[in-house]
Amino acid sequence: MQQSKMLIPTKKEAPSDAEALSHKMMIRAGYIYQVSAGVWSYLPMAYRVIRKVENIIRQEMEKAGAVEMLMPGLLPADLWKESGRYEAYGDNLFKLKDRRDRDFILGPTHEETFTEVIRDSIKSYKKLPLVVYQLQDKFRDEDRPRYGILRGKEFEMLDGYSFSADQKGLDQAYDLQAKAYRNIFDRVGLNYKVILADSGTMGGKNSQEFSAPAEVGEDVIAYTDGGYAANLEKATSKFTGVQQTDEPKELEKKPTPGAHSVDEAAESLGMESDQIIKAMFYMAKMSEDESQPVLVLMRGNDEVNEAKLKDELGCEELELASEEDAVKYLGAHPGSLGPVGVGEEVKIYADNYVKVMVNMACGANDDGHHYINANIDRDFRVDQFGDFRNVKEGEIAPDGHPIKFTPGIEIGHIFKLGTHYTHQLGAQVLDKNGRLVDVIMGSYGIGVTRLLSAVAEQTADENGLVWPDSIAPFDVHVIPVNAKKDEQMKMANEITVNLEKAGYEVLIDDRKERAGVKFADSDLIGIPIRVTVGKRASDGIVEIKIRKTGETVEVKTEEVADTVGILLKQLSEQNTNEAD
C-alpha cells in the first residue's frame, strides 16, 4: 500500500484538551477524528487495527463454538418496556421516535433482542446450548465521554449470549467463553487481569471481568502476586479485627463544634480516628415506591463499599440520603450522625470491624455533638453485621498475599445471567421430562474499540503508537529516504513487492517528504518493523528497525524478507510471554 494514497493526517501537536497518552497519540498519528463528544471517526489506520482485532475475535469465537450474526442497532422500545429496562437503564439509553410517534431506542446492549429470537425460534432442549455473538456498534448516552475512544457514546462491541436448558450447559458455555476471552486478549498483546467483579445493573450473580492495568483506568483493581484479583467493589481481605477488652465506660456526650469529618471529630475529641464510628446514612430503594433508610457504621478510617452493602440489602438502588432525610429520621445533619437512640424504622448495618470495638465515639444525632464510650447493645442496636468496607493496600487477600492496587480499564465482562431475561420475556423450552423450563442465559462482552485504547495506553511511548504485531495496521513500513532518487524508490518498491509476496502487509512511504518528516510519522503510526532504504542503497544494503525497542540491523536487500520474518516471530513470542 502506498502511503500517498492513504489518509493518515498526522499532527505535530495534540489537542490541548487531550489527557490520556492513547488519546493524544491516536489523534497525532492520524488514527481517529472527533465528530462530537464521545463520537469518533475511525480513519484508515485505526480501521485496519479494528479489523485485525475483529478477525482474532472471529477465530476465537469459532473455536468456542459460537456463531456470528447481526442485530439492528435501532430497536423498537416495546421489548425494553417489557423487560423493564426502558426505564431502569436510565439516561444512558438513547430514546427516539419514528414518524408515527412510536418509541425506539438505539441499542446499548442486546440481551432482550437476542432473547426474543431464541424465544420464538427454539422450543426444545435438544436445540440447546446455543451461543451467538455479534460485532456491532453500541449506543450509550454517556454523560461524560472520556479519553478519546476509551469511553464513547457510540462504540464497537463484541456481545455474545449463551442459551442453555440447564445449569451444566451454562457452565460449559461460560467456561468456553472465558477461555476464548483469554485467548483474544493474549493474542492482541494486552497485559490484563481476570478479576472478580460486581455485575452492576446486568443482573445475575456470577461474573468475571477482564481489566487492563493502565494509568487512565476508571476502575481500581485489587490484586496480589499470588494471583488474586478483584474489582475494588468485590475485593475482600482477611478479617484481622481483635476483640477489644477495655471495661465499658459510661456513655458521655461531648460538644464537637464544627467537626464534620471523622478526622475533625477525632481531633476535637482528642482520639484516634479508628476509635470513631463513621455513620453513613443511605436511602435504599427496595422497589418502585418503597425506600428503606439505612444507617451504616464503619470504623472511622474505613470507606463504605456501596456494592457490598447493596448486595446485602438486596435493593434496586442505593444512594446517600439527603440532608433533609438525615434531619427527618435522625435529627441531625451528616457529620453528627450516629446509631444511639435510632428508631426501628431505620435499619442499622455495621461492618465486622465495628463488632469488636468497645467505648467508641460516634455522632450524637445532635448537630455539633458526639458521644464517647458508646457500646453495642448497651447503647445502640445493630441489625446486621457484615463486610461493608473497601479493602486497603497491604491487607491480606484470601490467597494469603498482600493486596496491591492498580487502576484498570475494563475491557471485557462475562456473566452467568441465569433466567432473568428469559423468564421476563417468556423464553422457555421443553426439557427431557416434557416440562417447560426457562432458558438459562449467559452474557459476554468485549469493548472492541476500547481495546484499541487499552493497547495503545499500554504500549505507546513518547514518539507515538507501538502496535503489537498481531493487530498492527501493517507489518512493515518501507521508507525510501529520498523518494526523488530513482535508485532508492526502485529498491524500496522491489522490497515491498517481495515482502508482500512473502505474505506481509506493507506500507511504503512514497511521499516526497524529507527524511525527518518520514521518520517522525513512522514512529507516530507505530508499525512494528521499519525498513529504511537510504544512503547505502547503492551497496544493496538497507536498515531494519524495530519500533518497540529501537534496535536496528543492516541487511542486504535479498535478506530483507527473511529477516523481517525472524523479527516478527520474535516480537510475537515476546508478546505472548508478556501477556502471561
Place this chain on the structure above:
RNA sequence: CGGAAUUUAGCUCAGCUUGGUAGAGCGCUGCGUUCGGGACGCAGAGGUCGCAAGUUCAAAUCUUGUAAUUCCGACCA
C-alpha cells in the same frame, strides 16, 4: 444532575483589562536552495472572531441569552 473553564485561520494559540474593523508559529499553494530525525529563503491562499440579541458613531473586545467542547464531582458498561 451539581461546580468550573474554554470557544479567534486546517492545528496550537495571542489579541479582550483600556471598543477604532484580524495576528504569530505550524500546516497548505508556487518558485528556489537543501535532502538520514518534524530544513531554509521569497511570494501567496486562508477567518461574517461558536451562534443570537443588546449597548455604541463603531464590538473579537462591553452586556444578556444560547450552543458546543473540556475538566472536577455525582452516576455508570
